[in-house]
Structure formats: C-alpha cells, structure tokens
Amino acid sequence: MISFSNVSKFYDYHTVLRSVNFTVEKGEMVFITGPSGAGKSTLLKLIYRAEDADEGEIIVGKFNVTSIKSSDVPNLRRQIGVVFQDFRLLKGLSVYENVAIALRIRGLPEKEIKSRVFDVLKRVNIRHLADSNPKALSGGEQQRVVIARAVVAEPQVILADEPTGNLDPNTAIDIINLLKDINITGSTIIVATHNKELFRGTGKRVLRIDSNTIAGEEIG
Amino acid sequence: MISFSNVSKFYDYHTVLRSVNFTVEKGEMVFITGPSGAGKSTLLKLIYRAEDADEGEIIVGKFNVTSIKSSDVPNLRRQIGVVFQDFRLLKGLSVYENVAIALRIRGLPEKEIKSRVFDVLKRVNIRHLADSNPKALSGGEQQRVVIARAVVAEPQVILADEPTGNLDPNTAIDIINLLKDINITGSTIIVATHNKELFRGTGKRVLRIDSNTIAGEEIG
Amino acid sequence: MYIGYALKTALKGMYQEKWINLLSAFTVASSLFIVLLIGLILFNIELFAGTIHERYGLVVFLKDNLSELETQSVITEIHKKEGVISARYISKEDALKEIKDKLKDVSYVFEGLDTNPLSASIELRLKKDFITPEKVKTLSKNIKEISGVDEVFSAEKIAETIDYFNRSLSNMSLIVLIALISGVIFVIYSTVKILFYRRKEEIETVKLLGATRAFIRLPFLIEGATIGFIGGLISTAATLVIYFAITYRLSNVFPILQNLVFPNEVIVVFPIVGLILGVLGAFVAVGKLRF
Amino acid sequence: MYIGYALKTALKGMYQEKWINLLSAFTVASSLFIVLLIGLILFNIELFAGTIHERYGLVVFLKDNLSELETQSVITEIHKKEGVISARYISKEDALKEIKDKLKDVSYVFEGLDTNPLSASIELRLKKDFITPEKVKTLSKNIKEISGVDEVFSAEKIAETIDYFNRSLSNMSLIVLIALISGVIFVIYSTVKILFYRRKEEIETVKLLGATRAFIRLPFLIEGATIGFIGGLISTAATLVIYFAITYRLSNVFPILQNLVFPNEVIVVFPIVGLILGVLGAFVAVGKLRF
C-alpha cells in the first residue's frame, strides 16, 4: 500500500531523512517512533505530499507520490486521513463542522454527513461538544476532534502524528483501540509517537527513526 | 505563595471547578493531574487571570487575583511564566524573538536579553534553531521554545501545562530536571500533566482533579 | 454539489469579517464612484462638445439694402459650397431681437437704442469634419467672393479651440481610464487578497484534507462578487445623489448645469460591472493554488 | 524604553503585511483626496463668491445731455447714501468701448454701428452686508428720486441668487463636511481594526505574557500614523496633479479655471492631518484593551 524506496528529504541547512526504505502492506498498522526532531512528522508529510521528497520514490496505493500531477494531489489526499500533530482545527467552525468538512470535500449528501459525524463524535466521547468552538475545548478534547476528522471518511490510509500527546492514559488507550477497530475494517494505519505505552504489547511493527533514517524495526 | 479558597468556575452550560481549596508554598514544586477535560488548564488559567473565578478567592504572592485591578494584571502576569498547552508561539517572530519578548516586556536592556535568551535556548537544546521560524520546527522543538520563554525571565511562579506532550521520554526528563533546577533557585512551580512518568519518584506533591474538584493528593 | 456549502461559507465568512468586508465594499465603492464621476464628466463634456460642433457655423454678413432676389441668390450660392449643412437667413430686425434675447442679463446696454445698427446675416452650419482651421479659412475666403456678401465672420479661434480641446480630451480620457482601471483592479485584487490571506491557514488545512481548487475558490469568488456588487451599488447611488444635488440645487446658480445628463443604463450596468470586477479580482487574488 | 522595539515591530509588521498596508494607505488617500478636492472646490467657489460680492453694484443711468456740473451733483448725492462704497462715472463713449470689449466673441453685432445708442452711467459698489434683496430695492428707489437720474438697474435677481447661493453653500459645506469626516474616521478606524484583528492572537498571547497597554498599543499607533501620513501625502500629490492638469490644460478651453487657487499650506498641513487622524483612528481601533 505504502512504500518508500531510497527517500531523502533535506531542508536548506540540514538533512532530515536520508535513504529511507520501508513498505507498509494494505490493512497493516505500523508505529513510527524516534526522538524529538528525528523526522517522524516529515516522513508522514511526504506520504500526503505536504512536503516533496528530494530523492527516491514513494508509492501510496495507485499513486506515485513523487511524480504525481498537481491536479491529482487532492485525489491522493482524499485517500488519506491525517491526525495532525498541531491539530489544524478550523477556528471559525464548530466541532461538528470541523469534522463534517472531511465529508463535504468528498461531496457526500448532507444527511449522510450528519449521521456519520455524530457517530464518530460519539466514538471519541465528545458528542456533547458538537456545537462548541474548538477554542473552548481542552487540549485532549481538541485532539479527539482531530482524530474524528481523520477517520470520519473511512479513508484507505490513516496517518496519526502523536495522536495522544494531550490525552490521559485511559483516553489514549481508547483512541488506540478505535484505530485498531478501523484497521480491522481494512484501513492502513501509521502512528507516529513517542509514547511506548501505545505500541507495547500490540504485536504491531514499530519502525524507529534515528540518525536521519530508519535505524531499526521491532515488534511492539 | 499560591492559595485557592473555595474557588469555582462555571462555563455557560457546565461546571468545570467547584470549591477548589489548596495551597502551594513559596519555592514548592507541585503536580496537577486528572483526565482530559478535568479542568487542569482552567485551574492554571485562574492563577494568571486568563479566566475569572466565579466564586472564592485566589491569592498569588502579594496579589489577590480575584479582586485585582485591571491595571495590575500585567504586574501579576510578569511574576508568572506559563508553558501554554497550545504553545501560543508568535508566528511572525523567530525562535530568538519568541523567547526574547518575555524580557522585552519586562524592559530589560538588549545586551542582557541576548545573553539570557541564548543561555536558555542552550539549556533546552535548541540553540541552533534560534533564527528559525517556529512553523519550521518539529512539535517537540516548538514545545521547548515555549518552555524557554516561560523560564527565561526567572519568574517567581512557573505554570507548565502538559509541557512534555510532544517530547520523547528522554527529552521530557531533561525538561523536568530543568524545572527542578529552577525550582531550587526559588521559583514556585506547578506542572499540569497526564504523564505519570513525570512525577513518579520525584517526592513532590501531586494533586488529582476529578469530578470538578481536587479529589485527592499523593506524593509522586 | 459544493455550491450550497460555498454560499453558506461565503455568507458566514462575510458576516464574521464584517469590518474587512465593509471597508472593502467602501473602498471599491469610492473608487468606482470616482470612475463614475469622471466618466460622467467626460461624457457630458463630450456631449457638450458635440453640441458646440453642431451649433457652430460661419456667419455671413450681407451688404445693406440687398433686394429679396439678390439675397436669395447669395443663399443659393452658399448652399453649393462643400461642407455647408444649412443656411439660415436673419434679417436686421431678427438680429436685434436675438441679440437682445441673448444678452438679457446686460440688456441695459440697449437702453435708449432707437436705430437698428445691425446688418442682415446668414448663419451657416458646417459638417463636423469640416471644422478644422484650414478648411474653415478656405471656405470663408470663397464665400467672401460671392457678390452681395459684406463680411464673413469665421471665428478661426473657436475652430482651433474645439480642435485642440477634442484632441486633449481623448488623451486625457485615455490616461484617466488607464489609471482608474488599474486602480479598481488593484483595490479589488488586494481586497480579496486580504480575505484570502486571513484564511491562509484554514485554506492550507483544507488543502491538506483533499479539497479541490473549485471547493476552495468558490466561497472567495462569491465574496468578491458580493463586494463588487455592493460597491457598484453604493457608487451608483452616491453618484445619483451628487447628480441630483448638482442639477437641482446648483443649477439655480449655474443654469448650464441643468443640461447635465445621467445615462439611465448606468444604474443597471454599474453594479454588474462591480460584480464582474469582483469575481475577476477574486479569481486573480486566489491565484494558482499550488498543491 | 519600548520605543525602539515598538518601531522595529511596527516597521516589520508593515513590511510583512504590505498588501493590507498598501490598501489601507490607498483607501485613506482616496478619501482624503475626495476631502481635499471638495474642500478645494468649496474654497474656490467661496473665493469666487467673494469677488462677485465685491464686483457687484448698482448701475445708475443718467438722463441724456446732463452738464458736467449736474453729473457731479448726482454723484455727490449718491455718495451720501448708506451702503455705497464707490461710484464710477462712465461716459457714453466709455460705455460703448467697454461693451465692445466685454462682448469680443460676438463683436460682429456691432458691425456697421455708426451711432452710439448708449447712455452715460454711474456704477456703484455696495458694502457686502448691503446686498440683500430688500436693501438693494430700497436703495435703488432712493437713487431714482435724485434729479438727473434716468433709470437704476438694480438686478434684484442677482442679489437674490447670491444670497441663496451663499446660504445653500454653507448648508452643503456642513453636510459634506460631516459626511466626509465620518467617512475618513471610519476608514482609518477600520483599517487599524483590521491590522489589530490580524494580530488578535498575537496580542492575546503578549497580554498573557504580561505586556502593558503601552507596549501593545505603541506599534499600532506608529502604524496608524504612518498609514495616515502616507495617505495624506498621496492625496496631496494627487490633488496637486489634478490642480495643475486643470489650470494648465483645461484653462485653455475654460479660461475661468485659470483663477483656481491651491493654498500652499495644504502641502504641509494635509500629511500632518493624515498622521493625526491615523494616530487617532489607531487609538480608537485598539480600544480599551481589557485584561
């Protein structure tokens, strides 16, 4: 489903990733870990083409991300749900609208949007906050809105960047269980996290980034 | 140094805190924990008067926060350094300027600002990012800028709201050690966090918020 | 499929940012207002110049005591000349009456006038393209040679002035037009750019969520159209107010202002022009939307 | 202590938000431009009205064939009347010359004029506050009773018109002034409001860090001042261009425009007015800054 071959990414004055190689199968759930500034977020950004790879080839499903046409980028992105590390909630919109926009973009009818959004808000336990403004939410509540938005359209791929940084351990485990459930229905999932508790005992692959590349692989 | 007597806080449609009572001595370091949405951030906001208490009395040093004059609020806030949960970095400014502004506000001369800012950036390991824009930083790097800004002026009180949510365990421990060092020089510190690892074995008091009030106190 | 949502987004966004939108509509209105005002002035000067053209002619003074037959032959002769549209005979008596009428305000100069000192004359109207200094000069020389003609008053200076005026008017129109059109484009462009800029972060996010260009652009185009339309409306209304103020109030003092013309089409056309400029400006401002 | 930093912040902010600032300066400029233009027009009309006042007088026609002594006694008599500033005697011959001069463009009406049909007359200049319909009427009645006077041409209509014109001019000035001043205040207020609004989050953060009101306000006041100053500068320049365009170009066609006056003080005063309005608008826009 997702494969990196010899992918490198540089910023003006330094290397972030060099010769990264890995494959994630369709329906797999994989964790990525590594110290702060290792390049976890950058790796995920390369997948949804928020950043361009400087070297190598990235394949996501039927898309060759490294040679994709600009007009095809929205199509690629609609296959992917992203839990952004910095949330990226839309300030002007309510929690409901923040989640609904993922479906609006995909052109779903209003009725289906409504039932789907309320369903997913229930699953992340913030159904009662549907009409709130994201600004009036606690850190953990905001994070759950982002998660809801990423999964509501049931995309083929879900990328979760530090999805539990603002959550207490119990809620964090709920979220990981939610992601596992979605994974079982067929979505491919990559979770970038510092939190060893999240992958310990899951039996999933854990890729460790260090020194600008994938330095090791273990089973969580 | 900080005392809450029967403090309550309501939002339009629900109660966040009811009858909160606690005291933090000058030079003490205290942790606050509790599930997502419990009211940890709200409690901290009451201390630096980002929110008004609806009932009760809050004392911070020589300030009675609940009856403070509007024109005294900046004086109160300059006694306090805050690590905001949502970072609140100034987008238009470099990392250096983001940290320096805490000293500019206090009217320090340019020369002292320079040496102090570079000192603190070194301590949180992001000296090399001084000229970067915060937007080009990883989540953990941004969090360290916020921490640097909170401590650079060596305020009497430091409030850290989930200061390690985006940091790997090693960096997180570095930060807690930094806060401990500052605490030893006399600052009163309150850390709100989900992360049990942070307070386990510190021997500091841990206040647990649950059901809208301080439901328990333990030693970490 | 997006339109309902885009409309809602645009309206909501516009309401949320009342200030920016008010200022924008106000800015567009004031520049369109200047365009309209100058346009109207140019239009009216052009109209006026047109009537000068039509009114302007040569005056041929006849010798005293010509018989009716002789007069008629002079008129016939003049009619044959190239460039002459019509010739009107004015008797001595008519001339005095006309002068007295024209100079009503200073009619006291005719106090105690008991002999008619004027000559009979023939007023010629010339074809528009015949009113150039040289042609008028040649024509008046030719007419002077007709027997029975005493004097031809050719007013070369007036012809020259009209000529010069016409040329400088078109030059000025061009400069003013270019300046104003780039002004209006600049204003609408930067207005929408501000709206766009304010939502930069939001747009960045929506792009990352997989929105197409159309999805992102539509609300902006609607906002641009609305601002342009309202701007056009306000400027038209303001111009109408100014127009009526001038024609009704000031014309008491300067009667010539009574002749100002306000083309009715403007009321319909200008808000639409505003709308089109708004959509155009929005389109340019949103730009290529790189993914 | 904050000033150096505030200046740097303001300049940097203004550079970063070129678009908004350009649009703002442009908006301020265009409204100040309209203020200036209308002000200039009013100023010139006022000036012109002033000269009308001064020029305007009664004309007293004398009976034919008065001796010099009789004429002199009429003049003395008239001088005694209240409201009369001066009296100028115009002989029959002078009158004809003057008329011929005044009516140069239509001088052909005097073709073949060989007797002088005009009367000798005396032109009176009246005090300004004497030019009201009733006073002029009474005065002319009194003068008519002097022996040797044939007719008094009082032009009540002109007096009435000037009177009406003056009154409606002050009314209009007032309305226009109020409308424009509120317009300018609105524009600068909303301009700074936008700048403020754009930095709302940043300001919220700086407040939480312990910044005082002065620290937060200063950069905005500097920005407001700069925008206002530049707006004033641009509008002054634009008005000067228009002024020279009109006096040099159009005055070829309408010689009266040559008399337009552009007070030099405007060049210095207007940018400063812009600056002050900018600071004021910024101050109002930033508002109370609640903590």
Ligand SMILES: Nc1ncnc2c1ncn2[C@@H]1O[C@H](COP(=O)(O)OP(=O)(O)OP(=O)(O)O)[C@@H](O)[C@H]1O
């Ligand atoms: N736009 C950019 N320009 C320059 N450098 C950048 C940019 N984006 C990221 N970097 C740098 O690339 C490195 C990797 O960043 P990345 O966000 O991928 O780290 P991360 O592994 O996600 O870290 P964290 O756990 O702290 O979020 C960091 O040192 C960061 O400063």
Ligand SMILES: Nc1ncnc2c1ncn2[C@@H]1O[C@H](COP(=O)(O)OP(=O)(O)OP(=O)(O)O)[C@@H](O)[C@H]1O
């Ligand atoms: N401005 C507001 N208006 C309405 N409700 C609010 C507002 N701010 C916070 N809340 C609500 O108050 C409750 C407590 O929020 P708070 O941010 O204090 O939680 P927290 O303990 O910090 O949670 P987290 O660990 O998720 O950050 C939440 O349910 C939140 O939705």
Ligand SMILES: [Mg+2]
């Ligand atoms: Mg990251």
Ligand SMILES: [Mg+2]
């Ligand atoms: Mg919180």
